[in-house]
Amino acid sequence: MSPSPASKDVLVRIRGLSFNRGRRVIFDKIDLDILRGSVTAIMGPSGTGKTTLLKLIGGQLRPDAGTIEVDGLDVHALSTRELYRLRIRMGMLFQSGALLTDLSVFDNIAYPLREHTRLSASMIRKLVLLKLEAVGLRGVHDMMPAALSGGMARRVAMARAIALDPMMIMYDEPFTGQDPISMGVLVRLIRRLNDAARVSSIVVSHDVAETLSIADRAYVISEGKVVESGTPEQLRNSHSASTRQFIDGLSDGPVAFHYPTQTSLADELLEGRA
Amino acid sequence: MIDWLASLGRVGLTSAARLGRANLLMFAMWGGIPAMLRRPRLLLEQLYSVGVLTILIIAVSGTFVGMVLGLQGYYILSRFGAEATLGVMVAASLVRELGPVVTALLFAGRAGSALAAEIGLMKSTEQLSGLEMMAVNPQHRVLTPRLVAGILSMPLLAAMFSMLGVYGGWFVGVGLLGVDDGTYWVQMQSQIDWHEDIINGVIKSLVFGVVCTWIAIFQGYDCVPTSEGVSRATTRTVVHSSLAVLGLDFVLTALMFN
């Protein structure tokens, strides 16, 4: 599909990845490359396992076949200790934020710092405030996560994800359920963090317009396959039916409006009468 | 018939798989003890929420169970002119059975359900996954301190229950019904054996502590991460813990006092 980029530019290299959940095929031998320093969007209809992909990259799930290399390391061949060391260099923003509800905003962001560094308390304080400033929320550092709005919680979680200055950040559906204002804030933040800190970003989303507006490259996944990849421009001009349906938001197409059934509507209605 | 057999087989397989996961989890949690000892504060917080917050219900129930034992025991024993052995009866029933068992049942309802719900919610809000991605082992960090706190709290709570029960029985027997104060205590001391009764009671409550906390943590950790799943986990915690405590109590009693 796409020309294979030089290996030193590739941060995450996925080859022949297959993953099943029960009898359902989530991924069927997919290949993906995520380039250093870029924002890569992974898009697809709900239920295509985009979150699963992030969990596979983070080593929380094991693939049934295929390999995932992050920064040259095969994630699923690492020992637990090595995997944990790799995860320190990965940031992940969960859909719900996943802030620890029994700690304040400040302590949440300080958590990875206290855990993995031997910095002094005053140094940690400075770093936490800097990270909060970066997401524009220095004012909330003594609040509890429950008191934050959804968008604010996500920005705090972003500050936590960048606390250890990771080489990559994975965003799991960052725009879901956000009002237009906080959506705009999040979009700008993802791009800014990516460029300012020179990290690589993986954005998993089904919000087409927002995601494509910041992505350098995008993949569209549908029914376990990568159906399209390229720059946002290439995707917008794509002729593939499933890509078109997804990008234009058509209700019927390769992904049918009707969930597949065995019987016809007429049969099922008549059956109730018998 | 075939369907029935198939569903029986499925139930068997899922239970076996669940038991296996529970054992793996237990094993993983023990591995977190060294890390926990380096952060005693985590254990402290759990001792508070598992132990301290359970004291009130234990104290109230212990006192009243003792008072009822004093009353009932007095009526029965006085028929045989054996009121003198009231202290023995109250203390023996509390130390051997009621202390460990009722404490464990109350513990499952008060602390166990709270543990399961808390862990289940942490799972459904992705907090456990979040810790994992921050390169922190959630089993060691979140679960181990809770397990240890539960195991440590149970014998202490059971001892408080028994002590207050003995005083509750004393209050009714000696204070209200006129059993001789000295007889109450001396008879008790001569009949209750330090090793056979007290130590065995402590062993029982330790076992119950392990089982109840283990069940609660496993149910929370293994739950389906939805609100329905969490509520099922709390219900299961109470039901499974109660059944396990009552069943194990019989086995332990048979082993100890045969």
Place this chain on the structure above:
Amino acid sequence: MSKTTQLEVLVGAFIAAGFVALFFLAMQVSNLGTLNSGDSYQVKARFDNIGGLKVKAPVTLAGVEVGRVLDIYYDAKDFRAVAVLGIYSQYNQIPDDTFAKILTAGLLGEQYVGLDPGGSESMLKEGSEIAVTQSALVLEDVVGQFIYGKAQEGAK
């Protein structure tokens, strides 16, 4: 900081209260407190029949507990039961011709050893043996004797 201290104090109080309760159970409820209350010296007493006497049963003198039964065994030489009595050291003024009998507390109560002091000048000490004993009352024997006595009366 004060929140931390409060937590520590509460947890500390919880643990302390738990151990106080355990200590109470050990010392006040069980026999641990009475078992080790100072030293004791051992005295043997032979009985024809010890009835339901058990190890750890109290040994009393004038109603006061002065010791415990430490051990009971059967002596095959003279076909009698030997009870080893541990008498607390502070009761070292018990004459050596003291009379030991097995009594029952109440109709259904436990059995214990009662001592009736004699008039000897020398006192019981470690290893002495009580010479005069009275066995436990076995209910069947008492009833049997009573019926035999009645039958004798009727025969007259």
